[in-house]
Amino acid sequence: MLVDDVRRIAPKVLTEEQREFYFHNGYLLLEEVISSEWLGRLRTATDEMIERSRSISTPDSVFDLEPGHTAEVPRLRRVTSPVDQHPDYWRFARESILADIAADLVGPDVKFHHSKLNFKWARGGAEVKWHQDVQFWPHTNYSSLTFGTYLYDCSMDQAPLGVFPGSHQGELYNLYDADGIWTGALSDSDSAALPAGGEVYLPGPAGSVTVHNCRTLHCSAKNESDLGRPLLLNVYSAANSMPYTANPLPSSHAGEIVRGEPARWAVHDPRPCLMPPDWSGGDYTSLFVTQQREARR
Template identity: 40%
Template sequence: MLTREQIVSYFENGYLLVEDVVTPEQLQRMQDITHELIDRSRHVTESNDVYELDEGHNSETPKLTRIKLPHKQHPFFWDVLKNSGITEVLRQLVGANAVLQTSKLNAKAPGGGAAVEWHQDWAFYPHTNDDMLAFGVFLEDVREENGPLQVIPGSHKGPILNHNSGEGVFCGAVDPHDPEFQIEKAVTITGKAGSMSIHHARTLHGSAPNVSDRARLMLFYECCAADAWPLMGGSAYIQRLSQQEQWDDLLDRMIIGAPVLQPRMKEIPVRLPYPPAADVSSIFKVQKTGGAKSAFA
C-alpha cells in the first residue's frame, strides 16, 4: 500500500497523508452508517456512552463533537480496520502484531465546531515503546475552512511538552507560549474523502474550530504494536479492569497477529497525566475542565 518513500517520510516527519485508502464501496458504507448514527442523536439531550454533544445540539439540528468507540457502535467500522488498505498500512508501519488502542468518530459540527487544542497523544497514554500512531479516515472532503488536522513535522523526535495548566492540572494541551512549541512550522492536512492522515503518537497536532457550513467527519483509529504495553497513570478504561477482563479485552482489540507478552522497552521521554482534570471522559472535557489555554483564540 505504502511506497518506500512514504514510509521514510512518515518516520522522518511523524505524519503522512494516504489517498484512496478505502474502496468507494467501503467509504459509502461508512458515510451511510455515520449519518444514521448522527440522525439517532436527535433526541439525545446530554452526552452519554455513545455521543458527545456539542453546544447548540437539538432535535432539529444535531451537533456532535464525537461518536465514541464507533467500532463498537457498528461492526463495519471494525471490519474496515481489519480488512482494507488501512490494515496494510498498519502492518507496514508497526509490524505483524498490532492492537487497537481506541477509536472515535469526530463529527466537528459546522459553524464553530469545537477546536482540539495542540497536544501529543503520548501525553495521555505513555507505553513501554512508542510504536503508536493514529489514523484519521476522511469520511468527507476536508478543506482549510472546516477545521482540518494540523501537525508539526519532526516533533515526534523531540521532547514531550508540558500538558499541565498553570494550576498544575493535566489539561491535555500545551501552552501556546511554550518556547518549545514551534507553531510556525505547522502543516495543515487536507484531502478528499477516502484519504487517511497518519500521525505518530508523539507528533504535536491540533485542529481549529470548524467555520464552514458542513460537518468535518473523521474516523480515528489509534493503534500500536502489540509489544507496546501501557504504563500506569493513563485514564484508559483498561486500567480499571480485572486481570482476566484486561486479557479478554486485549483479545477483542487485536487487529493483526497475536498478543505479545514480552513488552519491548524503549528509552523515550515520558510524562504522566497527573493530577487529572475534573472530567477525563474525552479530550474536549479534559481540555475544558483542566484549564487549557487556546492557541486558536
C-alpha cells in the same frame, strides 16, 4: 520493533519513500486510499449515529455534544468507541487497509487500542489545541499511531488536521497547567514557542487518510465553514507495546491483534512519558471537554 527492524521487512502497501517519510516526519497523508464501498458503509453508520444522538439532550458515555445540540439540529463533537457502537466501524478497523498500513510502519504484529469519531460541525465545530497523544495513554514504547479517515472531502476551510513535522523526535510536553490540573493541551507559553510557520495542514478528498505518531504535535482549528467534516480515528500500536494506564476510551476490542501474532515480550523505550490522571474510574469525558475547560453538563 525498532525502526531499523521494520526497515528490513518490505512494505506491502506503502512505498519505501512513504515509509521513510513517516519515520522522518512522524506523519503521512495518503489521498483516496479508502474504497468507495467502505466509504459508503462508514457514511451509513455515521448517519445512524447522528440519528441516535437526536434522543440525547446531555452528553453521555457514547455521545459528546456541542453546546446547542438539539433533536432538530444535532451537533455532535464525538462518538466514543464507535467500534462498539456499529459493527461496520469495527470491521473497518480490523479488515481494511488501515491495519496493513500500520503493519508497514510498526512491524507485522499490530494491536488495536481505541477509536473515536470526531465531528467538526459546520459554523463553529470546536478547535483542538496543540497536543500529543501518548500522554493520554502511555505505552511501553512509542510505536502507537493514529489514523484519521476523511469520510467526506476536507478542504482548508474545514479545519483539517495540522501537524509539526519531526516533532515526534522532540520533547514530550507537559499537559497539566500550573495548578496541576490536566488540560490535555500545551500551555499558552509552550504553544507560543513553537516555530512560527512550521506546521503543515493535511486537507484531502473523501477516502484520504492521515497518519501521525503518538508523539507528533497536532491540532485542528475551529470549523467556520458551511460544511462539517466527520473524522474517524483509529489507534493501533505494535503488539509489543503495552499500556501503562487505563484506557481513557475503553473498548471491548482494546488489545485485539489485527495483524500478525501477540507479543511474548514487551519492548520498552527508555525515554520517559508524562503520566495522565487515573482514568480507571471512568472520569475521562473527551478531549474537547478537557481543553475547553468545560464543567460536566
